[in-house]
Amino acid sequence: VSMPALAFADADDDTLVVNGEIEMITKAAAPAHLADTLDEVISGWHMRSDETQIMQADDFDNPGMIFVEQAMDDWNTVNGEKGKSCASCHGDVEESMTGVRAVYPKWNDSKETVYTMEMQINDCLTDGMGAEAWKKSGAKMARMEALISVQSRGMPMNVAIDGPAEATWELGKELYYTRTGQLDLSCASCHEENYGNHIRSDHLSQGQTNGFPVYRLKNAKLTTAHGRFKGCVRDTRAETYKPGSDEFIALELYVASRGNGLSVEAPSVRN
């Protein structure tokens, strides 16, 4: 059997510099909590074809940037009973949102729970603006997350897993290693034990979330981390969890922590 796939079975050695200026850390020493499991954490960018990789290197070629521009309009648009836009409180997104993406999900002191960026945005919409919440993992939410993420591109992911967030992180870890569905596979079955291998035509990555929301060529839109998790769980012939569920919030924190040290890449491009 001809197996050209084997020639690039592992992560390639390419480097990613976006717009000729943002140097992305796409491989990093594994964070301490993974020391017994992995030596290196690797962005999913390395497992994609050259053509797909190149699209992410320049904002003019990155189809995800169209959605970022749309979110910029949302940012400045007055919405809700209080007559406010995001900009009314946060001003210039390029200043106020720098570094935010790298530390989410994070513990929210006043709400006493782990908050995803999506939960915070919906609070701002409902409480801050008197507007309706956006659909969890929906198109508007995904593009706003992308706009906010762009302000942190290149910065290493650095979510906190200790202190009050620890219980949620532990739940996420348990879910990561739980085999589901009639195929009886866990996230680890594919993304820890088999990254670098091919499953059919798919080159398995470590399933990192530093590139989310990602633009998927397959359906020509942005996909959130929860959207991707849902698809992966479904593919084990399992009943999935819902985007925005406690389970996926915990999983988002845990998976994000597995990528601590990798640059925020969103919106990355994937097939």
Next chain:
Amino acid sequence: MKLSILTLAVTLTAGAAMAGPVAPADVAYTEDGAVEASLSGMAGNVENGSKVMTTKSLGNCVACHQISALSHAPFHGTVGPSLDGVADRWTEAELRGILTNSKLTYEGTVMPAYYVVDGFTRPGNGYTGKAAEGPLDPLLSAQQIEDVIAFLATLKE
């Protein structure tokens, strides 16, 4: 409960007489996880077996295994070992065991168990992402498994 035990007993007796397919719960495994008797009571068909192995909605074996004899089907995965020469490495009973419940041969393997219907966490209704409705069917039928074994038996070096 009583009723199902009754039906089971009836099926078993009937099975002995007519050699119909054995139910997933009644498969007799050896200590090493092999299965001596044909699951369907019949011989397998090589050609059907190769179809089951390459069809995504059926065995989808090529998703994880490379098989030179099936190189006409695109995109063989690399999660599992190449199956070339597999009939030199395993007896038919052992191959049947690996297919029926891979976990009894390889503890903790990622290879799915093709003739097991219980013990799963959050089993779904196929690939819909919704909860399963009622009892699960095995991933492959008894005869499909026999067909695959017939095909695997041809893989000698």
